[in-house]
Amino acid sequence: DADVTQTPRNRITKTGKRIMLECSQTKGHDRMYWYRQDPGLGLRLIYYSFDVKDINKGEISDGYSVSRQAQAKFSLSLESAIPNQTALYFCATSGAGARDEQFFGPGTRLTVL
Amino acid sequence: GNSVTQMEGPVTLSEEAFLTINCTYTATGYPSLFWYVQYPGEGLQLLLKATKADDKGSNKGFEATYRKETTSFHLEKGSVQVSDSAVYFCALSDKARSASKIIFGSGTRLSIRP
Numbered sequence: 001d002a003d004v005t006q007t008p009r010n011r012i013t014k015t016g017k018r019i020m021l022e023c024s025q026t027k028g029h030d031r032m033y034w035y036r037q038d039p040g041l042g043l044r045l046i047y048y049s050f051d052v053k054d055i056n057k058g059e060i061s062d063g064y065s066v067s068r069q070a071q072a073k074f075s076l077s078l079e080s081a082i083p084n085q086t087a088l089y090f091c092a093t094s095g096a097g098a099r100d101e102q103f104f105g106p107g108t109r110l111t112v113l
Numbered sequence: 114g115n116s117v118t119q120m121e122g123p124v125t126l127s128e129e130a131f132l133t134i135n136c137t138y139t140a141t142g143y144p145s146l147f148w149y150v151q152y153p154g155e156g157l158q159l160l161l162k163a164t165k166a167d168d169k170g171s172n173k174g175f176e177a178t179y180r181k182e183t184t185s186f187h188l189e190k191g192s193v194q195v196s197d198s199a200v201y202f203c204a205l206s207d208k209a210r211s212a213s214k215i216i217f218g219s220g221t222r223l224s225i226r227p
Contacts, residue, residue, distance in 0.1 A: 033214075041219055042218055042219040042220050043157070043202070045214060048214060092157075102159075104156035104158065106155060
């Protein structure tokens with residue numbers, strides 16, 4: 001079984017709809033992250049969480065919110081989706097060390113019409 | 114702030130060719146440096162890393178050396194295979210309150226012809 005899972009894997013929605021993307025991990029990591037990937041822009045950090053009570057904005061948090069329901073679960077919400085939020089979204093986790101690598105989920109492809 | 118600049122793609126090579134993908138960084142302090150690889154339809158996975166100056170990371174025939182004097186971490190492989198076709202991301206750790214955020218470059222798409 002995959003260590004980091006994301007649901008759904010693909011989603012098509014309409015402008016103005018509320019969307020939730022979910023991430024679960026079995027690695028036992030405290031730290032979790034949400035990124036979006038756009039062609040030619042690499043990955044950009046949306047939100048990150050160091051533990052259940054510690055949530056921080058990344059570089060592109062406008063239009064997004066998150067919820068850390070448990071150590072293993074970190075959800076990303078688009079309260080009112082807009083077309084320029086069409087992208088590939090990745091969840092990641094990491095351990096407590098300052099030099100620890102991040103482990104990524106398979107991604108969710110979101111299309112906003 | 115910290116940043117990563119990597120070679121723009123796409124890069125197309127023939128099988129068994131030598132590969133270099135350039136990566137330079139800007140950072141305060143002493144970040145760790147990473148190369149991640151993304152195969153089609155998959156998430157990113159760590160390819161190699163180096164945590165201090167002059168360290169060499171290596172994996173699957175790929176190598177990169179942490180060069181503090183030139184602020185570089187170029188990825189090399191002596192003989193590429195078709196299975197190496199993927200997008201490669203250079204990245205650095207950006208410490209924040211004793212934990213790391215990772216800053217990614219824009220990615221380089223590599224295609225290998227048989």
